[in-house]
Amino acid sequence: xxxxxxxxxxxxxxxxxxxxxxxxxxxxxxxxxxxxxxxxxxxxxxxxxxxxxxxxxxxxxxxxxxxxxxxxxxxxxxxxxxxxxxxxxxxxxx
Amino acid sequence: xxxxxxxxxxxxxxxxxxxxxxxxxxxxxxxxxxxxxxxxxxxxxxxxxxxxxxxxxxxxxxxxxxxxxxxxxxxxxxxxxxxxxxxxxxxxx
Amino acid sequence: xxxxxxxxxxxxxxxxxxxxxxxxxxxxxxxxxxxxxxxxxxxxxxxxxxxxxxxxxxxxxxxxxxxxxxxxxxxxxxxxxxxxxxx
Numbered sequence: 111x112x113x114x115x116x117x118x119x120x121x122x123x124x125x126x127x128x129x130x131x132x133x134x135x136x137x138x139x140x141x142x143x144x145x146x147x148x149x150x151x152x153x154x155x156x157x158x159x160x161x162x163x164x165x166x167x168x169x170x171x172x173x174x175x176x177x178x179x180x181x182x183x184x185x186x187x188x189x190x191x192x193x194x195x196x197x198x199x200x201x202x203x204x
Numbered sequence: 205x206x207x208x209x210x211x212x213x214x215x216x217x218x219x220x221x222x223x224x225x226x227x228x229x230x231x232x233x234x235x236x237x238x239x240x241x242x243x244x245x246x247x248x249x250x251x252x253x254x255x256x257x258x259x260x261x262x263x264x265x266x267x268x269x270x271x272x273x274x275x276x277x278x279x280x281x282x283x284x285x286x287x288x289x290x291x292x293x294x295x296x297x
Numbered sequence: 298x299x300x301x302x303x304x305x306x307x308x309x310x311x312x313x314x315x316x317x318x319x320x321x322x323x324x325x326x327x328x329x330x331x332x333x334x335x336x337x338x339x340x341x342x343x344x345x346x347x348x349x350x351x352x353x354x355x356x357x358x359x360x361x362x363x364x365x366x367x368x369x370x371x372x373x374x375x376x377x378x379x380x381x382x383x384x
Contacts, residue, residue, distance in 0.1 A: 117236075118292035120207070122260055124251055125285030126271060134205075134260070136236065136290065150236050152205035152260055161293055171266045183250075183271045183284055185264035186205055211329065212384035214300075216353065218344050219377030220363050228353075230300075230329055230382060243326070243334050246298035246353050265359040278343075278355045278362040278376045281298055 111168050113140045113192060116159050120152050128182045135159060135188060137167060142195060153186035154179060166190035205262045207287060208233045210255050214246060222277035229253060229283065231261055237296035247281040248272050260285040298353045300379065301326045303346050307339050315369045322346060322375060324354060329384040340373035351379040 114137035122134065133155040138146040144164070151167070156176045159165045168176060169186045176187035208231040216228065227249040235241040245263065250271040253259050261283045262268070269275060271282035305323035309316075320342045326335045343363035346352045352375045354360075360374035361367075 117294055118290060120260065120287055121289040121291070122285035122287050125260065126250055128270070129284060134285075136292065150206075152207060170264060173264075174266070181270065183262065183267040183282065184205065185262040185267050212382055214353070214382040215380040216377040217380050218346075220343055222362075223377060228298075228377075230384060243299070244329055246300060265355075265357055269359075276362045276365055278359045278374060279298065280355045280357050280359050 111166050111189070113142070113195070114138055114151070114153075114165055114167050115140055115146060116161055116163050116165060117150070118161070126183050129154070129184070132182075137165060137188070139167075140164065144195070151186050153188045154182075154184050155188045157188055157191055159188050159191050164192040164195075166192060205260050205284065206233055207290065208245075208259055208261050209240075210253050210257050210259055210283075211244060212255055220278055222272075222274050223279065226272055226279075231259060231283065234258070235296070236290075236292065245281050247283050248279050249283045251283055251285060253283050253286055258287040259283045260287055298355050298376070299326050300329070300351065300353050300382075302331075303348050303350050303352055303375075304337060305348060313370050315367060316371070319364075319369055324352070324373070324375070327351070329382065338373055340375050341369060341371045342375045344375060344378055346375050346378050353377045353379060
């Protein structure tokens with residue numbers, strides 16, 4: 111799983127029928143110190159995440175194991191909202 | 205899943221039998237600000253996308269097979285949706 | 298999937314038993330303008346492609362699917378010969 115921050119939403123009216131009613135969010139992967147790296151991905155939201163929140167994203171075929179996504183054609187799903195990240199030693203939090 | 209733009213169709217007569225009838229489209233990956241980024245990928249289209257349209261595509265085998273509707277097909281990329289709008293409250297950066 | 302040009306044949310007598318009798322092709326991935334991109338790679342072939350042809354290939358676990366129920370250990374396989382494309 112990866113940490114990411116929700117930076118936006120995607121609207122797609124015409125899509126695979128198994129994705130109808132799914133919420134699509136744009137997320138930027140974060141390093142443990144909370145800094146975004148250059149990439150982005152679009153993920154299905156299964157936990158009602160919102161703009162600006164730090165989330166957990168499961169990717170690859172495991173994304174279909176998230177709630178409600180069995181047999182859906184997805185490769186990334188938001189499966190948690192992060193409260194805090196505690197990294198001992200000197201790295202800064204969240 | 206990623207956002208890209210359909211840049212053209214691709215025609216192939218000789219192909220694996222599980223790909224027969226599949227619509228193949230070349231997709232240029234886009235960055236969040238809509239600029240081309242990276243190498244174009246060849247995808248299976250399951251939603252009826254057209255050249256120039258902004259699409260949502262994914263690169264993952266099982267999901268691409270689901271899009272094609274054929275189990276154990278040798279495919280790894282598929283278009284899943286046509287993007288109407290991308291809303292980035294904080295901007296692309 | 299990605300586009301490539303077949304730039305050679307690879308012959309290997311000693312190889313994994315599950316690769317026996319499979320044809321190996323050397324591919325150069327290309328951009329839609331036919332410019333080479335990235336490193337050449339070796340792929341299996343399920344469509345009888347030949348040197349000089351433009352093909353498309355699949356990467357990852359799916360590369361072994363054309364040979365089911367056999368599962369040759371490969372991470373790339375040519376799955377189609379390209380007639381044309383328009384960009």
